[in-house]
Amino acid sequence: MIAQSFVNQPNVYRQKYSISYDKLMAKRRSSSSRKPTLVDVAKAANVSAITVSRTIRSPELVSPQMRIRVEAAVEKLGYSPDPAASALASRVTHNIGLLLPSLTNTVFEDVLDGIYEVSEETRFFIQIGDTRYSALKEEALIGTFLRQKPAGLILTGFEQTEKARKMLSSAHCPIVQIMDYGGTPIDMAVGFDHEAAGYAAAAHLIECGYRNPGCVGARLDARSRRRLDGFRKACQEANLWDERRMVTTPQSSSVGLGRHMLEEMLSKDETVDAIFCNNDDIGIGVLVEAQRRLISVPDQLGICSFHDMEMTKHMHPALTAIATPRYEIGKMAFEMLLAEIDQPQSVKKRIVNSGFELKKRSSTKNLAGKF
Template sequence: MRRRRSRRDKITLIDVARLVGVSSITVSRALRNPDKVSASLREKILKMVEELGYVPDFAARTLASRDSDVIGVVLPTLSNFALMSVMQGIEERIHQTHYRVQYAYTRFLEAAAVSQIRLFLAQNPAGLIVTGLSPSEETGAILRSADCPVLEVLDISEETYSGLRVGIDTREAARVATRHMLERGYRRFAMVGGPDSRSRLRHAGYCDVMQAAGLYDPVLDIVENEATSADLGCRLLRRLLDRVPDIDGAFCHNDDVALGMMFECRRVGLAVPQQFGLCGFNDLDFAAVSAPTLTSVRVPRYDLGVRAADMIIRAIDNPGLEPLSVDVGFTLVERESTLGRSAG
């Protein structure tokens, strides 16, 4: 029976260096900046690392230097489909570097956001990417005092605490979607929003257009403090039909809610788009293949993640980088679900 390795037997960087016949600095360089070591030596070191089962001690590395190689990413949730694409973009860009990504989520709670940000900053991260934060004095003070670059993924109209920001004009995107539904003949359509700041901006854009058209009715405003899902969409449609029998559509703050409403429309015999128009947000993959296909506001989520990661890496490597705000833009993708009340 193999004896379990004790902490005293733990393989160290010095062990690897001794067996390869190089200095510990060379081994460290091969692991952190492989392009600075010759291919043959790098291969020899990596082979020895694998044979010995060496695991780098990142805590010790952080103590030995001012910063770690970690880029922290703070998200409101880990189950949102739209954010998954953003995370993929972040991972793809950072994978090309020696940096590592660590995630934390806040469940849309300010106290959790404050706690997670403080926890990351206590570990001297190389940089921090935050998204889904509601503006507050406490989070603002923490982010402004951070010793590392901080990038916020948020609406371009919102205040940035860090000077680095990437996002879209959410309120204008909602205006465009709302005008589209009015142009297609829908008049009594709801705005279904959620708990985060971006949903509030979508709601504001909807109100701008509906009030200007003289069609705003507060009974059509729905704000839900729960995670978006198709099931939520089903329940909300039933609730809306009970409250507003003459409702003729919905602008949903997420595509999965719109999909649930589409399913429920079929169950209750409400024809989409002839009797009920539906517009989503984010243009998730299923929007193009649902039946009918779903109109949605397309946000370049993957590109947004790549851009965010690229900006934070540049800020880490160039401490004097000037404040930068990048608008990645949006597109309204018109599909069958808003063809109009006379369609078909």
């Protein structure tokens, strides 16, 4: 039936895809029994499956250079779009799928606030999935979301399973991966460099004069591990690293856990004089425990936390922190999706480094006496 429909309307087919019908049929007759897929075409053209799908469905929305590459791959492989599949794929909803590692972590509440800031004035609804820091749960949720034909997807990080990445590469909707930078996105991405953030924290503590720096981290996903890797790297470059001064746990972060982690750190090396905490809950806990032990902050112990939640600036002393633009990342991610939904391939800068900022406060030494 597919071949017959092309016979009846060969001119329309030639005009839309700029491919010779005779050459296409010859290639199909000479090919193996396995029909080439959209993913095969994407690999041959060195583009995403999303781009191939857009070129086939709406060639006028794709740049001439991109169209030529895709059309050449279609002709070479003898790929034939399935009208039934195309019709099914076109029935998208007004849902935007959002997958977050946690719905209780206030870090992601800020991301969600940024998304809602933009989405409230649109026709789209946000459908949220909680992956609970599990790649397999994320994979299952991706499959569920894609079967519902979302208008777009927002994911956290780049560490999807191979199966999940294959599903996403074949998706007929724009995708934005958030809260990370430096990996290989499926479509678009906005986030910051976690290793650079950890490095910046160590560099600040060393600049303040601390000579026995350590770090603590809870629930170490890939992004958290890279922060600690960056911290270690800076300390090693300054010949100040001691592996005893890294304390980690798979437990969820909390203030109470931060108190316990300082206790464990001191039991391993009581000379530690500065600590980078992988998030603010841990940082507050370390400060509380230090004060309970009558350890002077910042004179005897410097503390730098990560994310810079509202509470950090109200502690006494206020916590130095690496501030991350969570709200802005959520807002930008949704704006990128909207632009792509409205006009495919309209987002020129598809990988955005949101950056981070070191907020110097009174939990670390000020050698110049200015903060």
